[in-house]
Amino acid sequence: MTFFTIIVRGLQRRPVRTGLTLVGISIGIAAVVALVGISRGFEASWATGMKVRGTDIVVSNMGSALAPKPFSATVRDRIAKLPQVADACAIYADLTSVEDASMMVVSAREWGGFSWHNLKLISGRMPHDAMEPAVVLGQTAAEVLKKKVGDPLQLETKELTVTGIVDGGAMVENGSVILSLALFQNITGNEGRINVIDIRAAPGLTEDEMKHLCEQINTTAPEARAMVAGEHLGNSQAFRFISAMSWGTSLLAVIVGVLGVMNTMLMTVFERKQEICILLAIGWKPGRVIRMILWESALLGFLGGIVGVVLGTLAVKVLETLPAIHGMLEPDFNAGLMAVAVALAVIVGVLSGLYPAWRSSRLTPSLAMQG
């Protein structure tokens, strides 16, 4: 028998209570895994979207809203003239409800711009020209909207025709309704306005040169802010808010877990008061009793963490099947997140066990003689 056997037996004493405590911790950890995984996945997916479009720098004004703030389309021409800018494509991107879908990315792109080039037709065709009342749908968007080539699509007050279904190579692209910028500006009354410019830098620029180019763009176009693709989303106040909300919600769930473990370990110390006194009476040092309680709570946390990681992953898998958000999630369940979640659970366990362990160390061995 090892010391670990004693730890495990301690938890096996009250299997129902141990099980319920595990459920409490695992729900907290599942929330961390699910919310943070979704949040990080969204960021990673956005970065992938930029990569497949061949975008090196994104110029936008990511304020506190979910979609960037609009600015004058003339900014695009000013930036395009910079020597190290190889290409620029003006975009109006919006997050809005489209027919029955509560939230969808609508990406209106400069006709003929490079941001169209990554789109691979799966069926149908691309619009013939910038003003044809047509859209192409990413394959996930087509599934969510239940559209096929030739179907009508209501966008604002205008009925457009779905002329093609495309594979954009990234979740964000595949979840988008894509149309010509000029057509979108016309439909929404936003003539001359854009809110994103995708930039392709001259080939061979180093990281420092890329940052220098961003500074040049920022000087040229103070209306917006240039950032290396992939970084811009993390600088969005809205995204930061969502990210903070994810962590905040998760932490609330974790705090509930902490209280659960603390309650369990306090009950354990209370119930096993005489047992602990016997151990002290037969020669155990208070430090060993403290270690026993802390290891039990840490093990509880560890097991809760493992179960929580599995639960969180499964929960997101189930969410992904819901029609309302099908194809909208691309969670990032990397090993780092799993490790952080389990480590968090263990920390929760240890912290929750501190007070009960301290209580146990205050017991006097003479109590063993009673009863």
Next chain:
Amino acid sequence: MNDTNPHAIMKQPLPDSSATTPPALVFEARGLKKDYDDGRVQALRGVNFRITQGEFVAIIGPSGCGKTTLLQMLGALDLPSAGILHYRGRSIAELPDPAGYRAREIGIIFQAFHLLPTFTAVENVQMPMFETDRPELSRTERAVELLKSVGLGHRLDHFPAKLSGGEKQRVAIARSLANGPSVLLADEPTGNLDSDNTKSILELIIRLRREQNMTLVLVTHDLNIARMASRTVQMKDGLIVADHPAT
């Protein structure tokens, strides 16, 4: 089994009765007092005694006379309120490591056995050994040997709930011997047993004490048990009122 252990079961020769050196002083108490509730309860009111190596001392007296309190003081389970209590010349109250003292020098047998219910007999016996540097295998071997020595070789993997009262007390006795103590403290060890088990448990304790030349301090209110001791200490109202050698 640790062959180098000076108190290893059945490996020690019986004390040489012809030796001229007096037996070593194990416990010495002078004016020992213990109060509870800010002095409102005086469990020990100035106790004086000396116990030497190998003695079997029975402490008798009515309930509440301070027998168990005295045993707690001897085992460093609690601290005296006043007076002197020495173990082999060292003050028990000032021991730097009272847990280590309990683990290595003292074996305690409780009236209610106090086995841990979620551990088997062999696991219960190993419990005190966690405070020593014995490796796992050695702990198990020692526990098995101790259980065999108390006649429970066939009950090694039984949980306490599956053992009779007498068997539980045998496991508890084996546990008390785990680290080869030089002193056994027994608090009414047969109080929860029937007469047959009382007899066999007492015989076992007395045999083990003799084989290992341990000092045995046994608290009882049963005069028949006290008669088996080499010395009887009678207590009343927190004081020793009589101290008789064996008749």
